[in-house]
Amino acid sequence: MVSTEPTTHDAIVVGAGFAGLYAVHVLRDRRHMQVIGFDAAGDVGGTWYWNRYPGARVDIESVHYSYSFDDELQQEWHWTERFPAQAEILSYLEHVADRYDLRRSFRFNTRVVSLTWDDTDAMWTATTSAGTTHRARFVISGAGTLSVPKEPEFPGVEDFAGEVLMTGNWPHHEVSFEGKRVGIIGVGSSGIQAISEIAKTAGHLTVLQRTPNYATPIGNYPTRPDEEAAEKADYRAIRDASRNHFLGVPYSEVQPSALAVSPEERRRVFDDRWNRGGFRLFIDSFGDILFDKAANDTVASYIRERIRERVHDPAKAELLAPEGYPYGTKRPPLETDYYEAYNRPNVDLVDVKGNPIAAVTPTGVRLADGTEHDFDMLILATGFDACTGPLLAMNITGRGGLRLADHWADGPQTYLGLMAAGFPNLFMITGPQSPSVLYNMPLAIEDHVDFTVAALDHLRERGLDVIEPEPSAEAAWVAHTNELAEATLLPDSPTSWYMGNNIPGKPRRVLVYLGGAPAYRAKCDEVVAAGYEGFTLSSASRVFA
Ligand code: NA7
Numbered sequence: 001m002v003s004t005e006p007t008t009h010d011a012i013v014v015g016a017g018f019a020g021l022y023a024v025h026v027l028r029d030r031r032h033m034q035v036i037g038f039d040a041a042g043d044v045g046g047t048w049y050w051n052r053y054p055g056a057r058v059d060i061e062s063v064h065y066s067y068s069f070d071d072e073l074q075q076e077w078h079w080t081e082r083f084p085a086q087a088e089i090l091s092y093l094e095h096v097a098d099r100y101d102l103r104r105s106f107r108f109n110t111r112v113v114s115l116t117w118d119d120t121d122a123m124w125t126a127t128t129s130a131g132t133t134h135r136a137r138f139v140i141s142g143a144g145t146l147s148v149p150k151e152p153e154f155p156g157v158e159d160f161a162g163e164v165l166m167t168g169n170w171p172h173h174e175v176s177f178e179g180k181r182v183g184i185i186g187v188g189s190s191g192i193q194a195i196s197e198i199a200k201t202a203g204h205l206t207v208l209q210r211t212p213n214y215a216t217p218i219g220n221y222p223t224r225p226d227e228e229a230a231e232k233a234d235y236r237a238i239r240d241a242s243r244n245h246f247l248g249v250p251y252s253e254v255q256p257s258a259l260a261v262s263p264e265e266r267r268r269v270f271d272d273r274w275n276r277g278g279f280r281l282f283i284d285s286f287g288d289i290l291f292d293k294a295a296n297d298t299v300a301s302y303i304r305e306r307i308r309e310r311v312h313d314p315a316k317a318e319l320l321a322p323e324g325y326p327y328g329t330k331r332p333p334l335e336t337d338y339y340e341a342y343n344r345p346n347v348d349l350v351d352v353k354g355n356p357i358a359a360v361t362p363t364g365v366r367l368a369d370g371t372e373h374d375f376d377m378l379i380l381a382t383g384f385d386a387c388t389g390p391l392l393a394m395n396i397t398g399r400g401g402l403r404l405a406d407h408w409a410d411g412p413q414t415y416l417g418l419m420a421a422g423f424p425n426l427f428m429i430t431g432p433q434s435p436s437v438l439y440n441m442p443l444a445i446e447d448h449v450d451f452t453v454a455a456l457d458h459l460r461e462r463g464l465d466v467i468e469p470e471p472s473a474e475a476a477w478v479a480h481t482n483e484l485a486e487a488t489l490l491p492d493s494p495t496s497w498y499m500g501n502n503i504p505g506k507p508r509r510v511l512v513y514l515g516g517a518p519a520y521r522a523k524c525d526e527v528v529a530a531g532y533e534g535f536t537l538s539s540a541s542r543v544f545a
Pocket of ligand 1: 153502
């Protein structure tokens with residue numbers, strides 16, 4: 001049968017997570033563009049499709065971590081918990097897909113394997129894993145920031161006789177841990193969430209920990225009807241407050257400096273934020289903890305103290321209490337009863353920092369000193385090739401055959417974290433060097449998609465069809481994002497996906513914009529007000545200054 005599906009489109013959208021769904025809705029339903037979307041997954045959901053390991057949960061209250069673009073949607077949806085689990089967020093995205101009839105614009109189980117710009121007619125060509133080819137003037141990537149799991153770096157992993165599971169690509173079938181000897185590598189956010197749950201049913205759980213983390217309580221609870229009603233009555237103000245906050249949440253109690261207050265007042269603030277949960281300790285306690293080592297030391301030692309209170313075995317407590325790097329320079333995990341898991345008789349903690357994992361064997365894991373740990377199941381919670389990985393995985397080639405991989409050989413180069421010089425009409429939603437993961441993601445996504453759509457409107461109104469950053473504007477943005485990072489403690493982290501150095505061989509460069517969402521939005525507004533300053537706008541054949 002010959003396919004009658006068009007292969008030339010106005011826009012190609014990559015991904016059916018928060019970004020791709022919103023992009024398709026706006027471009028197709030509000031701008032009446034002919035749009036096609038692709039996702040490697042079997043359905044919508046993005047992050048929340050893949051990361052379905054036990055305990056997977058959002059770390060920002062979902063009344064905030066949700067779309068704001070349609071008041072009816074935010075009024076009608078009911079979250080059952082303050083910080084819902086993966087299944088509920090996936091249901092929400094499925095509801096969004098149904099509500100706006102979005103699935104019909106997507107091809108699922110279809111990965112974009114290359115994207116190539118053609119200078120002669122100013123069109124992108126996408127090839128897909130389904131063997132199809134599609135052309136479009138514009139590409140909107142909603143490929144995600146944490147969607148390419150880190151390759152297992154343990155020799156022998158393919159020879160393990162039991163099951164190997166990855167938190168970032170968890171099976172869809174029910175996984176039972178009953179009576180099994182389970183090993184888990186990694187104590188980032190994913191590992192910490194998974195350990196807390198798996199410990200409850202595993203026959204035996206062994207946690208292989210390299211760097212202990214500063215995990216703090218999430219403070220989850222079932223939705224309180226009065227709180228929900230009050231929020232829905234004032235949703236617009238809450239969204240405005242969120243957009244005007246560094247992290248995109250309406251927290252408003254940050255004090256300037258941990259060093260400017262008495263030890264008693266500091267303790268009071270830390271206790272209060274610890275007890276109230278979320279990212280309050282990190283972002284709504286003292287404004288200098290990410291910038292001043294002495295200020296950071298106060299919160300780091302507070303967290304260590306709280307960890308030691310919760311873990312009964314002093315030897316385990318010592319291993320779990322992080323030392324030697326500042327709090328917040330690795331993405332701070334949030335937890336429920338994580339430290340208490342180590343008080344269970346079926347949970348062991350093994351330090352693999354001094355004695356690293358040498359290999360996976362058919363029966364388990366062998367450490368450098370020859371010690372063997374036998375498992376029936378091995379779980380890799382070892383993280384992601386963050387921010388740049390999802391874009392580089394698409395084999396993108398821009399003007400004059402310039403490969404994105406070469407352009408970014410020394411780290412990402414973008415203008416506003418949204419576009420790269422030499423890659424016209426390619427919009428990277430929550431791309432590297434934008435606030436992305438340091439800004440409540442659904443709002444960061446809406447802002448980026450809205451910026452993109454406004455730029456397309458601007459082009460169309462002027463009879464133009466190509467937009468790209470000037471190399472000088474890109475260079476200035478890269479320098480600016482690096483300077484912002486240098487002013488923080490982030491470069492002091494031993495390994496952090498914020499800095500790209502969790503992946504062997506990846507350039508150590510900051511991957512997020514650290515000036516905060518309000519400063520970023522102000523900069524974007526300035527660029528637009530100045531007629532898309534720093535961008536070159538052109539028609540397919542003629543370049544306008
Ligand atoms: P993370 O935060 O990057 O955590 C990965 C964990 O895996 C971390 O504890 C790593 O230790 C550990 N790891 C990675 N490679 C190894 C090797 N070779 N040996 C031992 N341990 C290793 O990923 P997550 O998936 O937990 O979280 C990612 C984000 O998703 C999270 O921040 C949220 O934004 C959602 P290390 O610290 O490098 O010593």
